[in-house]
Amino acid sequence: MISTYEPALKKIRHYSANACLLPICSLYGAAVTTVEGVGSTKTRVHPVQERLAKCHGSQCGFCTPGMVMSIYTLLRNHPEPTSEQMIAALAGNLCRCTGYRPILDACKTFCKVRNKNSWVLLVFFLFKVSTRLFSTDEFQPLDPTQELIFPPELMRMAENQPKRTLFFHGERMTWISPVSLDELLDLKATYPKAPLLVGNTSVGPEMKFRGMFHPIVIAPARIPDLNMVKCTDDGLTLGAACSLSLVKDILTNAMAEFPEEKTKVFSAVLQQLRTLGGEQIRNIASLGGNIVSRKSTSDLNPILAASNCMLNLASRGRKRQIPLSDIFADGVGNNTITPEEILVSVHVPHSRKGEYVSAFRQAPRRENALPVTNAGMRVIFEEGTDTIKDLSIFYGGAVSTTVCAKQTCRTLIGRHWNKQMLDEACRLVFKEIALPGSDNGETVDYKKTLIVSFFYRFFLEVSQSLKTMDPCHYPGIPMEYRSVLQDFKTKMPQSIQIYQAKLSQSPQDPVGRPIMHQSGIKHATGEAVYIDDLPSVDGELFLAVVTSSRAHAKIVSIDTSEALKGPGVFDIITAHDVPATNEFYYSDDPEIIFARNKVICVGQIVCAVVADSDDHAKQAAAKVKIEYEVLEPVILTIEEAIQHNSFFAPKRKLEQGNVDRAFETVDNIIEGEIRIGGQEHFYMETQSVLVVPKGEDNEMDVYVSTQHPAIIQEMVAASLGVPANRIMCHVKRVGGAFGGKLLKAGLLASVAAVAANKTSRAVRLILSRGDDMLITGGRHPFIGKYKVGFMNDGRIRAVDAKYYINAGCTPDESVLVAEVSLLKMDNAYKIPNLRCWAYACKTNLPSNTAFRGFGFPQSALVTETWITGVADKIGLSPEKIREINMYKENEQTHFKQKLDPQNLIRCWNECMEKSAYYSRKTAVNEFNKQNYWKKKGIAIVPMKFPFGLGTRYLSQAAALVHIYTDGSVLLTHGGIEMGQGIHTKMIQVASRELNIPMSCIHFCETSTTTVPNACASVGSAGTDVNGMAVKDACQTLLKRLQPIINKNPKGTWNDWIKEAFEQSVSLSATGYFRGYNENMDWEKGEGQPFTYFLYGAACSEVEINCLTGDHKNLRTDIVMDIGCSINPAVDIGQIEGAFVQGIGLYTMEELKYSPEGVLYTRGPDQYKIPAVCDIPEQFSVSLLSSSQNPYAIYASKGIGEAGLFLGCSVFFALRDAVTRVRNERGLKKTFTLNSPLTAEQIWANCADDFAEMVIGNRASPSLFGPDPSYH
Ligand SMILES: Cc1cc2nc3c(=O)[nH]c(=O)nc-3n(C[C@H](O)[C@H](O)[C@H](O)COP(=O)(O)OP(=O)(O)OC[C@H]3O[C@@H](n4cnc5c(N)ncnc54)[C@H](O)[C@@H]3O)c2cc1C
């Protein structure tokens, strides 16, 4: 939080900002409050921190300080905020773990109107079970008088010190901050190339990510003329340095002050400001910066230009005013801003009588995402008529800057506002706004359609307004068109969580209770330590990697000469520096630390620079020159891999029944194919490692963010050629992993270890987000081809399928992922005759790896897709086909493992009931009848999620428990804390077993020194297996203590421990769990690869906007069977978090590559994970009651992954909505929707009239649906 003091107004302003974009020089005179300053365990934990932790709003905790600061800043300005303000404050924060619900629960406790609505109350009434995951009674009140004050010395400085020009000289740059306009104009004349830096949100990313460099920057933010706000007779004049937040506030106030007729421009600008960036961006980004940057994606320029806003420009000795529209390449005039000129202020006019102004935008995510296309439109009519007097239409996102449809506007002047005008306008606009082509053409078609459909939307809006003005003359628009005039808005979600409370349990026993994450408070106070928080070690070096820019090429030469000359550069590390293993053979093809001789993907590590700072290392890495000779073939896609027969062995097949014969007897056959895109883990903590050589016996401490310390130890030891007993791996916690921190973390740790070995220095490697996304791979892109045979009554008799996954350039665990996709392909259905092949395609993309769900989210989506295909074919609903084919009694899977599906059916039925599926389906039908451009869809999907790792040794686990003579207990085990709350649960287990309070038990770290050879924390198995080991250790200790307890049953724990020590009883024990007896015989195609099954069902409802493809998640109800939950707060958090990650996979997250295999989507700018605006408005999770599981600790079930697949209920609800659109429009042709089902795909599949116009370049007569009969 930044706080500044304005002496003239005697006002303190508090605002949140992104630290990574904020130049330190801009903070002169400001106070900065970080999460550590808000509160700490050593002083006082602030109510925001406390409530976030106690409401279970942190899992891995990496995003938590950011959340705290956003909420805290809002509360400093508004101690009792509305829920709208709260939602807006969090729009710019991302969390990859929680699914946001618990964070919002914490927020709600501060809001003015608490969240209680009839929906929640109804659920309470229906189900008398526990719904409390936290108790508000425990919360400290928020007392604004207790907050930190603004530092008086800064206040005095602002009041007393005359303002003077500031100069800051850095290593390479000079920052000049003048205080008067004249001085600024002089500076600008002297340094015309120097940017004016206000918010740095445009220049900053260019310097950081695109290598732009400015030796001098001028910061004009302190100049009064650039901060002025003036109300004139004809509008508002706003200083160019005003922040977008300030502009938003000013316009909001003006809306209240002036009559509606005068504020149409203000309202349209506000509409864009609400979703422009997040609050942190709007707080620092300036109005002038947005305008002058002239970015194609500016949301303000199109609307400001269309509204005839004027720019007040100044240069030395000259002032002038020009229309804003003039600054674009095709502007009406040629008045563009010269390099010596600066923008002083912007005049935003009042609207006039008979003038209509609107702004539109469509973005990959509704909030905090740059637009695909946007528009600003204004029309004014001859008084008392609908004859166009003036029309302005401006678009953004189309070409490299804002563009005006001026020909169209000119032609339409004098025309009536009617259907003929509309037809012609669409044709003209379509023709005039020429878009440059793109690689696959899809986005161009989409943009073209948006350009036309925005005008159509404007037409509808104005037509409706005309009716309001004069109902006798203007008919308005048909009722069923009206809903499209309302944009989707983000509301504070309503949620409910239901679980069974164990009433008969001893109050001290924590098992089954919603205990707060053991590190929750530390996450919220910023005290939780991640790798990059570790204090620097003496002489420590920073490492930056140099990666390949070719997908398949011979390395001809590596020229490091320039890089070695860079400041602070210590050394450059290549494959030649690896003392022992550079290539790890876990199968036929190797995993590689440094590329040697050739590269096999873009993003492969070729060498690394070590330097005295992160910046120096990165600057030098950019100077390493690598010459390549391209090798053939370059295989990027699954199709190309099939063509070149490029696969990792073995290919797998499962078959049961007689598939060929079954196909001969069925009534119907469908064939199809679905493509499922990959997914980036996007853990908040990027891959991180700190390697510290200890200076003797080749010992090294490796602090690493991994799910698998043992493999890090093994790989580092092997790469250095030392025994594993010299490498000590330590993991305190991991800031999210989701499967992405296994082998890849091992390779990166080896890179750092080789560098540390060569330099004998500690080496820190923290991947930037861009490098992390480029190098480490993610979920496998997938193609499922299927042929399904079924009877007229919906019974599926035969399935023949082929699955292909894009493994990338090395095997990693891809074959295993392919195997799992086969084993789990049946999802919840009994398919009597089934044959499926799975292939791991070897390509020249970065190697893909494990990701939550491990093949199941893809293969089960294929299954659900053919289920809907069958439903479409025979005209039954998908839920009927699901019910007909669902496992019903004790049956066998397609690999002959027995299963009892009773809880599957219970989940399905309960979900049906809790979601009121059939009545809501009727309501959806009704809505759809009454709305033409907006449609709703609803879907319910069942799930069987098998638990198991396929073989016993992978699920063995160990624990180590020490009791100290003061009675305190130190616990450790082989599991890794990555947000899933494993340590909290293990402490719960130990507390129950030893019968002591949780507060007596501490967990310090997971380390290879305390628990050797621990298996990876994967496959939802951490709690299951480590819980058994902890229980074993505790029982061993208790057995030793039992004679002492028996002798003194009234004694205390401390008495017994003291006595035990005096009797020389060992107070330390290991615990062990051998693992589950799992096996799979791939030759026979049968086995018991799983130990038990989780079940679930989810029902989701959505609404789509057919004009743009935008959608809103309205409601989701999940029922999940997870046995007896050890910690319902943690488990529900896992379900919700995974579900929201599933929404990301199936509807939003899109990886894009160039035709040469370069990943384009390398950061939050281009790759959109779900944000607060994406979670369902109503979100309920119920844990199935009375479910037992004899195979796992305390009858629980491992829950980490299963919820992700249920995100596909949103995918199928969207499909349902699209189907309804197509049916209404008579489009009967079968269609396939691929994943992710983005707005563009939704549009392409339902906005066919527009699409036809765009693609076929003609206006169809049915373009605008039923004729609204204009005169
Ligand atoms: C994460 C993120 C999300 C964003 N989302 C959106 C979005 O959804 N929609 C959208 O429209 N924009 C978005 N933006 C862009 C943002 O609105 C602009 O970058 C911002 O408004 C620019 O203002 P600034 O003060 O930060 O500019 P700076 O980076 O400080 O400067 C930008 C440029 O403008 C010039 N300049 C600034 N002031 C003047 C002046 N008075 N006279 C002459 N030249 C001047 C500078 O010389 C410089 O070249 C986003 C940016 C980020 C980082």
Ligand code: FES
């Ligand atoms: S808790 Fe939010 S990213 Fe992990």
